[in-house]
Amino acid sequence: MQADDGGWCRNARSGGADARAPACTLCLQFFDTTYSREIAVQPTVQTLLDRPELGLGLLTQAPELPDGALAAPVVWAHSSDLADPTPFLDAGHVLLTTGTQFGDDADAAFAAAYVQRLRATGVAALGFGTEVIREGTPESLVDACAAQGLPLFEVPYRVPFIAIARTVADLIAEDANARQAWALSAQRAISLAALRPDGLSATLAELSHRIGAWVGLIDATGSLDREAPSGGLDQPLLGEVVGEARSMLRRGQRAGRTLLAGESTGAPQRMTLQTLGTGGALRGVIAIGDSPELDQAGREVVTSVIALAGLALEQNRNLDRARGHLRSGLLRGILAGELSLAERVATEMWGPLPAAPVRIAVTDVPIASADRLTELLELRVDERGGRLFFGRDDEQFVLIVEESDAGLADELATEFELPVGISDPVATGGIALAHEQALRALERARESGSGVVPFDEISRQGVLAFLARTDARAVALATLAPLTEHDAAAGTALLATTRTWLEHGGQFDRAARALGVHRHTVRSRIALAERLLGRDLSGFHARADLWAALLAVD
Template sequence: MSPPTAPPPLPGLRRLLGQPDLGLRLLTPEAGLPPYALDQPVEWVHSSDLADPTPFLSAHQMLLTTGRQFAEVLTDAFYVDYVTRLRDRGIVCLGFGTEVLRSGTPDALVAACQSRGLPLVEVPYETPFIAVARAAGDLVAELRYARNTWALGAQRAIALAALRPDGLSATLSELSRQLGHWVALFDMSGALDRVFPRDTFAGASASRGALDRVQREAAQLIRRGQRASTSVSTGGETLSLQTLGRRDQLRGVLAHGGPGELDQASQEVVTSVIALAGLALEQNSALDRARGLLRSGLLHALLGGDIDLVQATSGEMWGPLPFEPVRVAVTDPAPERLDALTEFLELRVEESPGHLFFARQGGLVVLCLDAGAGPLLDELVGFGLHLGLSDRAKYRELPHALAQARQALERSHEGAPGIVEFDVISRQGVLAFLARTDASEVGRATLEPLAAHDAVHASDLIHTLRVWLEHNGQFGPAATELGVHRHTVRARVSQAEALLGRDFGTFHARADIWAALLASGDDAG
């Protein structure tokens, strides 16, 4: 790779001091100034004799003064406050014009600039302030032209790189070379997809720290599901991240880092690469959609029992099917997140072929998983998804396993996003589903005579009946729990029998009333 061609910097104060025709003299020794104080860019030169000119100044300017504001000054504190205001405003240098109002530069001003780390130069009487401003303006125009020329050249080089066989990698590599920064692409899972230079994050702990930070930021941008950008500073580097793709159909995150922030010319180059990378990933997405249709067809064949066909096709495209027995997981993401989830799963298949097969089925995403699927399921929950998970099954039992997963998914929606396993709900028994079906109205209708009696007579027939059934029809234990005599329980049960027209001496009657109690979810009328 040829050496980086980073954009030329804006003219620094050192270049202005180096203009022989200006005769500027630095009064604050460089050794006593902050590092790179003389290399800060000078964007403009302003002159003022106000005691506080900061409302009319902006950062990266040089201020020139003849010292009229110091005519009545008797204390060093005034000079210190004056210089502090300039430094806090971002002024890069103060120039004092001598022989206009006084001979030489005030010693107190020199001391204040030295203590506050602000470069101070003396402007000789023969050098008009306009000459200093013109020289700075010429340097700015010269360097700005150079930077624009660089930007055009960089965009041309990047456009040519995009025409290479692996256009995306070539584009990112060229951007890294042009900026003199590292450039990285993160996929939809927040994992590092590729980085240039390739050894950027190898070895040095500082670089690894930058990678960890940028991965966290990339993952957060992706989870938001919207176009966004952010910049953070860590380890002396400025890290910038930008999502790729359309809103709600993100394709990844482009990140770059290096010392200092990029100027407008560099940002324009980055913007052009973001557009090219987004287009490349969009084209890849079109291929993914075609693969998605193939996956859906294979799932249909798999459910129909044509396992050999699916195994052969999957082996050619993505790798073998997961080993039996498998578990089926089902999730129903929001429509705007469906493409993003599909791309995430495609990446996981590429990383670990033979451990996952997935396909869309209408608005559902169906996954066939092997025994090591725990981490993947946890990642899906991290996306805020509800999932239902079947028991282990052979491929010939797949329709049955899919039905289990769908039933578990339905239960999952009763709570926060997470995983519900069919094995858990199956242990609760068939009757546990009655309260979640239309049987609830039937149950309330069955118990209505008891509920009406309890309401009118302030009795406790429904609750007593539930407790009695929970104790397998034993009057003694039921009476103990209710805190009444067992004869009271017996009388209440007999009254319930009469009101319902049922004989609780039969198993069928007891089971029917127990189901009605569960379905109604009401033990007190």
């Protein structure tokens, strides 16, 4: 009998194959006396086969079926005797039929095409109800299901199709209720964990325990801050996760993504990453390993953890801001030479100030990543037990580092693509001078956009070279214009000859060898340059002024 709407009972046989009647007394009695649900579980084909009250008999034996066929989840049970019921079916459905569509001959070709359509739709299993239209299940259907790997079970006459449908519906509902109860229990446990002294670590540990997966927090600096369980993710998986988290942090936008890590090892793991904080002010990334618990209920739990972690990090951010104001005040005192108060406060808060000799490093405040830079520096302070001090001075970060820790400047320049100027090593009393050196070195570093420039790189070039790089370019171009214009008009090399001559101390023989010309050629070119410039280049002051002009236009 056909029952496409699921509301008709095949036990109402009095009218023959085409008879339809509402659910009968047998169905109602079946629901009242035999249907029970003891444990919540996602229904599968095997779940239905294991229900003794249904009495379903598997006709396609397990060895004939693909791996996992009986473990396929069932999302609904639908009954139909249509020759092509697939327009009313979806993946994960169990189709129930009495076989009206097969007729008396049960043609093998029809059965094969029928099963093929069901397989293409993703039907989880086919149930055949006997003793309504025909006795037993057609052998052609059994053979077709076995050949194409579709589970086929026989439904005894005593079991109405609607009972199977209700079994599936109740199992799904109870599983949903069980998952919701699990989610509520997990959220309660996580909320309690958040109240512990180290609430963030306890929260991540509780989440890891509840979903049975590794959980890690990558902080705003791109470093693994904490994880649960400790050491639960080995290299190279951990490296891939941290690397992807750093990329997300550099983009500075709120985002979530799935990463298939460890493909090179042959055992890839699906990792879920989600940023914490607001766009432009990200506080970190939470990473979660693959888990069967990450269904809708599991995602709700993860969402609550993300919210708690974000709140905890935001509270830390407010505390960091307060400490940042304190650092700035102490920095101004240190630069002004008032070391005693700064030493006492810094020792109480972070540890002793760096020991002499020290260097001063100065860099611009990156607008998009100021919080990340602050967190990185706070982390480095913790690692060094206070033997590093930093503070913000208007639009710049100023660092006081020990001589052995000067490499931190390279780390900042590389990680944040910043220009950094760093002073020569000085004693404690020379901090103000070192700050001035670092500022001059920063000016030079800005010219290339990023990278570290030590002050001694400038000092080796001399005072004249430094002065020439300030605001002298326009004056220098005007000074050298007579030579450059003559070279352009006459095809001469007066400017190059003059530069080489000055580089070789005004000695004609050495300059001639360097240029590959006769010394008299050099003499005549310099004489012409003097006439064009209107200067006597035999004196020191004139040569020094011309050399400064050449430096300024380089």
